[in-house]
Amino acid sequence: MTPHSLRIATVTDAARARIAVARLAAASGVPALERTRLVTALSTRLRECLAEGGTCVVCCRVTTRDDEPALRVTVAPEHEAGTATGEPARETVEPAWETEVPCPEPVGCEGGGVPGEASVLAEALLAADEDTASVLRELAGHQELVAVQRERMHRSDQGVLSLRDQLDAARRDLREAAAASRAARAEAENARRRLTFVADASAVLTASLDQDEIVRQLPELLVPRYASKVDVWLFDQDERKGAAPHPAAAVVAARTGRPQYAADHPGNLPGVDDQPPSALMPTSPLLCLPLPTRRAPLGVLTLYPPEQRWSPDDAVMLVELARWASTAIDNARRFERNRDIAETLQRALLTDLPATTAGLSLAARYLPAIHGLNIGGDWYDAFRQPDGGLVTVVGDVTGHGLHAAVMMSQLRTALRAYAVDGASPGRVLTRLHLFLDDLQPDLYATAVIARFRPGDPTFTWATAGHPPPVLRTGDGRVEILDTEPGAMLGIPLEQEIDDHTLPLTDGTTLALYTDGLVERRARGIDQGIERLAAALGTFGPAELDADLDGSADRILVPLLSDSERDDDACLLLCHLHGEGSVTGSAGRAARAHLP
Numbered sequence: 001m002t003p004h005s006l007r008i009a010t011v012t013d014a015a016r017a018r019i020a021v022a023r024l025a026a027a028s029g030v031p032a033l034e035r036t037r038l039v040t041a042l043s044t045r046l047r048e049c050l051a052e053g054g055t056c057v058v059c060c061r062v063t064t065r066d067d068e069p070a071l072r073v074t075v076a077p078e079h080e081a082g083t084a085t086g087e088p089a090r091e092t093v094e095p096a097w098e099t100e101v102p103c104p105e106p107v108g109c110e111g112g113g114v115p116g117e118a119s120v121l122a123e124a125l126l127a128a129d130e131d132t133a134s135v136l137r138e139l140a141g142h143q144e145l146v147a148v149q150r151e152r153m154h155r156s157d158q159g160v161l162s163l164r165d166q167l168d169a170a171r172r173d174l175r176e177a178a179a180a181s182r183a184a185r186a187e188a189e190n191a192r193r194r195l196t197f198v199a200d201a202s203a204v205l206t207a208s209l210d211q212d213e214i215v216r217q218l219p220e221l222l223v224p225r226y227a228s229k230v231d232v233w234l235f236d237q238d239e240r241k242g243a244a245p246h247p248a249a250a251v252v253a254a255r256t257g258r259p260q261y262a263a264d265h266p267g268n269l270p271g272v273d274d275q276p277p278s279a280l281m282p283t284s285p286l287l288c289l290p291l292p293t294r295r296a297p298l299g300v301l302t303l304y305p306p307e308q309r310w311s312p313d314d315a316v317m318l319v320e321l322a323r324w325a326s327t328a329i330d331n332a333r334r335f336e337r338n339r340d341i342a343e344t345l346q347r348a349l350l351t352d353l354p355a356t357t358a359g360l361s362l363a364a365r366y367l368p369a370i371h372g373l374n375i376g377g378d379w380y381d382a383f384r385q386p387d388g389g390l391v392t393v394v395g396d397v398t399g400h401g402l403h404a405a406v407m408m409s410q411l412r413t414a415l416r417a418y419a420v421d422g423a424s425p426g427r428v429l430t431r432l433h434l435f436l437d438d439l440q441p442d443l444y445a446t447a448v449i450a451r452f453r454p455g456d457p458t459f460t461w462a463t464a465g466h467p468p469p470v471l472r473t474g475d476g477r478v479e480i481l482d483t484e485p486g487a488m489l490g491i492p493l494e495q496e497i498d499d500h501t502l503p504l505t506d507g508t509t510l511a512l513y514t515d516g517l518v519e520r521r522a523r524g525i526d527q528g529i530e531r532l533a534a535a536l537g538t539f540g541p542a543e544l545d546a547d548l549d550g551s552a553d554r555i556l557v558p559l560l561s562d563s564e565r566d567d568d569a570c571l572l573l574c575h576l577h578g579e580g581s582v583t584g585s586a587g588r589a590a591r592a593h594l595p
Contacts, residue, residue, distance in 0.1 A: 004061065007078065014049075017046065021042055027107045028107055030101050032130075035101075036131045036132060045075045045097045046058070062107075074098040194313065197225070197226075197317070200221070232302075235254070246300070249262035252273075252275060253288040253300045260272065262276065262286040263277055263285035270312050270316055287315070288301070288302050289301045289302075290322065291323075297326070298330060301325065303318065350379060351382075354382055354390075360576055361548045363552040363573045364573070366569075367570075378395070379393075383419075385419060395415075411489075418432060425449035426496070426497040428462075429463075433464065437492065445490055446464060446466035446515075447463070448462070452504070457504050461500055461510075462497050464489050465485065467518060469510055472509040472510075478533045478534075478536055478537040481500070507541035507545075507576070507577060509574065510573070513570060513571045516567035516569035531558060544577070
C-alpha cells in the first residue's frame with residue numbers, strides 16, 4: 001500500500017503526527033493497549049528528534065508479517081527519509097527508528113493528514129485519554145490478577161514453608177528414630193551377649209567341683225570382653241611366702257564385703273563404691289568384687305579394665321558373677337572336705353587282705369566313683385576259716401552314701417559270722433539273703449564268694465545277682481563262669497543258692513569284681529566283662545607269679561580308658577602258683593585306691 005509521510009520540524013508537527021498515527025492504528029483495528037504502546041513509543045522518539053534539532057520524517061505503511069497484515073511506523077532524519085518513502089536516500093548519518101504492530105483490519109494510508117484546527121486537536125487529545133483509560137482499566141484488571149496471583153503465591157509459599165518445616169521435623173524424627181533404633185539394637189545385642197555370657201559362665205562354674213579348676217576358669221571367662229586381666233585373691237591361700245601385695249580397693253572390698261571401683265574419676269556404677277586410684281596401678285581403673293558367702297567373704301576378684309570401660313549393666317552382671325563364683329568355690333571346698341571324709345571312712349571300712357598260705361597270692365583294688373562323694377556299698381574281703389580254708393568275697397550294696405556304706409559293713413560282718421563254722425559259699429549267701437530281707441526289706445545287695453581249702457585241688461564259688469567270676473587257667477585259657485547264679489540278696493523271694501566247683505591247677509587266676517568296673521552307659525555289661533577277660537588273658541603265668549599287684553594295675557588300664565565311670569568298683573585277684581598246694585609260708589597281700 002502507498003505509504004504516508006509526515007515532516008516533523010516543530011512540536012505541533014510532532015503532535016499532528018502522533019494524532020495521525022493513532023487514528024490510522026484505530027482504523028486498522030489495533031487494540032487500545034498496542035495502540036497506546038505504539039503512540040507512546042512514537043512520542044518518545046519524536047521528542048528525541050526535536051531535542052537533537054533538525055527535521056525528521058514519520059512514515060506509515062501497511063505491510064505483511066508472517067502472512068498477517070501489520071502497521072509499520074518509521075521515524076528517520078529528513079536526509080534519509082527517502083529510504084522510508086522509497087526515494088533515493090541521502091547520506092546516512094543516523095539509523096532510522098521503526099516499530100510494527102499487527103492490524104486485523106488494515107486500511108489505506110492515503111489522506112492521513114491532520115488539519116491544524118484546535119477542535120481536531122482536542123478531539124485527538126480526548127481519544128488519547130480514552131485509550132489511556134482503557135489501558136488503565138486493563139492495567140487495573142492485570143493488577144488485580146497479579147494481586148490474586150501474588151496472594152496465591154504467598155499462600156503457596158506459606159504452604160511450601162510449612163511443608164518444608166514438616167519435612168524438616170519428619171527428618172529430625174526419622175534421625176532420632178534411627179538413632180534410637182540403633183541404640184536399641186546395640187543395647188539388645190549387649191543384653192544378648194550378657195545373657196550368653198551368663199549362661200556360659202553358669203555352665204562353667206557349676207560343671208566342676210574342683211576349686212583350682214574354677215579359679216583357673218574365671219580369667220578365661222572374663223578376658224578379654226570384661227577385663228584385660230583378672231586377679232583372684234583367696235584369703236586362705238594368701239599365707240604363702242612371697243604373696244604379692246593387693247590394691248587398697250581390694251583390701252576395702254575384703255573388709256566391707258562391698259564392690260569397690262578405684263580410679264581418678266567416679267565410676268557411677270550401681271552398688272559399687274568409688275575409691276581413689278590404686279597406688280600400685282595409678283593409671284588403671286580397678287573393679288574389686290568380693291567373693292561373698294553366708295559366713296564371710298572367701299576372697300576378692302580384681303578386674304583390670306577392658307578396651308571399653310564397664311557400663312552400669314556390666315557392673316551389675318559382674319557383681320552377680322562374683323557371687324556365683326564364690327558359691328561355686330564354696331561348694332567345691334565343701335565337696336572336697338566331704339570327699340576326704342568319705343574316702344577316710346571308706347578306707348576304714350575296707351579290710352586289709354590276710355597273709356595267705358603258700359602258693360596263693362591276693363591283690364585287690366578299690367576305685368571310688370569319679371563323681372559324687374566317693375562313698376558307696378562296694379567291698380571286698382578275704383579271711384580264713386577255722387579249718388584253714390580261705391574265703392574271698394566281693395559284694396555290692398545298692399545305692400551310695402553313708403547308709404549304703406553302713407549296710408555294707410553290717411553285711412560283711414554277718415558274712416564272716418556265717419562262714420566261721422565252715423559253711424559253703426552257697427549256704428553263706430542263702431543265710432545272708434535271709435538276714436538282709438529281715439534287716440532292711442527295701443535294700444538289696446549282690447555278692448560272689450570263692451573258697452579255697454588246704455590240700456583240695458578244687459575251689460568252690462557261689463554268686464547272688466553278681467557279675468560272674470572270670471577264670472584264667474594255667475595254660476592261658478580264659479573262661480567266664482556264668483553258671484546260673486542265685487537271685488539278688490534281699491529281694492522278697494525264698495531261695496537256696498547253689499555251690500559250684502572247678503579244678504584248681506597251677507597258674508590259675510580267679511578275678512572277682514563289681515559291676516562298676518565293667519558296666520558303662522554307652523555299652524552293655526557283657527562287653528565290659530569280655531574286656532576284662534581279654535585283659536586277663538594277655539598275661540603269662542610268670543608275670544602273675546612275679547608281680548600280682550602290678551598285674552592288677554595293668555588289667556585296669558583298658559577298663560579305665562574312658563571317663564564315664566560313675567560307680568564304685570572293686571577288683572580282687574586270687575592267683576595259685578607253685579605245686580598247686582595252698583600250704584606253706586605266708587603269701588602277699590595288697591590293697592590300693594586308684595584315682
